[in-house]
């Protein structure tokens with residue numbers, strides 16, 4: 001087979017494996033979303049994906065679906081390098097060898113510095129043919145939150161803001177519910193369904209009294225941990241986000257200045273506190289991100305408001321150091337086209353205005 005032909009073939013089947021990986025998105029944390037297919041004579045004969053932490057890895061799911069042993073020429077395509085260590089499950093390299101697979105095509109190496117390359121090296125030493133970095137960019141993109149988490153020990157942050165076409169996040173009367181429409185809010189709930197945490201400042205809780213849970217069209221979805229930065233514990237005791245603490249956790253980041261007797265009352269309602277150092281009189285956001293990472297919170301949806309958003313993206317040693325924007329113009333007449341800020345993932349929908357920014361630390 002020519003080089004181009006085999007590249008096309010590898011990409012075709014890696015795309016299929018990526019499709020399976022996407023089925024696990026938002027369900028596997030703190031593990032990555034991974035997909036795998038086994039190909040015989042240009043046909044997919046088995047497939048699998050990682051469903052949740054603790055469940056079999058994608059390649060093992062696919063191998064379990066393969067009837068009998070692998071035949072010569074059977075190839076395993078997997079979006080992430082197979083693991084070579086005992087974690088919650090045995091090493092995938094062992095399952096691959098036991099099934100008799102002699103060729104493995106890998107999307108990306110495991111970004112975890114302690115694991116990186118070891119699975120491929122081990123299989124190669126056992127005589128398995130290895131092809132790496134097939135659609136590496138797409139595989140990395142799918143798990144960008146996992147890459148940030150395992151390489152930096154803190155969550156991947158997606159900043160979302162609803163704004164008017166002239167760049168405001170609320171109207172002149174202070175109204176910000178809603179400057180967007182139902183379709184864009186639905187999109188936000190789908191995002192909430194995929195992240196481990198939602199982060200807001202206490203100003204937003206006081207102004208909007210939000211629930212900060214996931215409300216999908218089809219059912220409830222998964223509620224992320226609600227995280228509120230509140231240096232002096234100003235949050236009203238009857239805030240809805242506190243009353244709603246039963247479904248999932250509510251975490252309030254406070255400074256060491258807040259006396260423990262004030263925390264006790266809310267703790268009894270199921271709220272947890274993170275006592276953080278201060279920086280310039282407010283919660284040190286970098287320290288907060290590190291603390292969230294230690295709690296296995298791998299991704300956070302930053303939902304505002306403007307003060308917290310500004311602090312998170314301010315140049316300097318802030319939690320978010322590089323930005324990629326994802327702009328959406330919703331509700332424009334069809335002759336109007338976006339002319340600014342839109343970069344890699346622009347969407348154009350018809351309805352009132354919305355925009356969001358995807359930011360990776």
Ligand SMILES: NC(=O)c1ccc[n+]([C@@H]2O[C@H](COP(=O)([O-])OP(=O)(O)OC[C@H]3O[C@@H](n4cnc5c(N)ncnc54)[C@H](OP(=O)(O)O)[C@@H]3O)[C@@H](O)[C@H]2O)c1
Pocket residue numbers: 160161162163168169170174175176177179200201202203204205207208229230231232234281282283284285303304305306307308309311
């Ligand atoms: N359009 C949108 O997408 C959107 C989204 C959310 C909110 N909003 C609107 O935004 C408005 C609220 O925004 P806001 O700016 O007043 O509130 P905010 O950003 O939600 O909260 C700011 C507060 O967070 C606390 N905080 C603690 N540590 C901080 C740090 N390191 N950096 C920044 N803040 C820190 C501060 O209070 P302490 O000093 O007391 O800790 C600060 O006053 C409301 O009108 C709301 O409706 C709009």
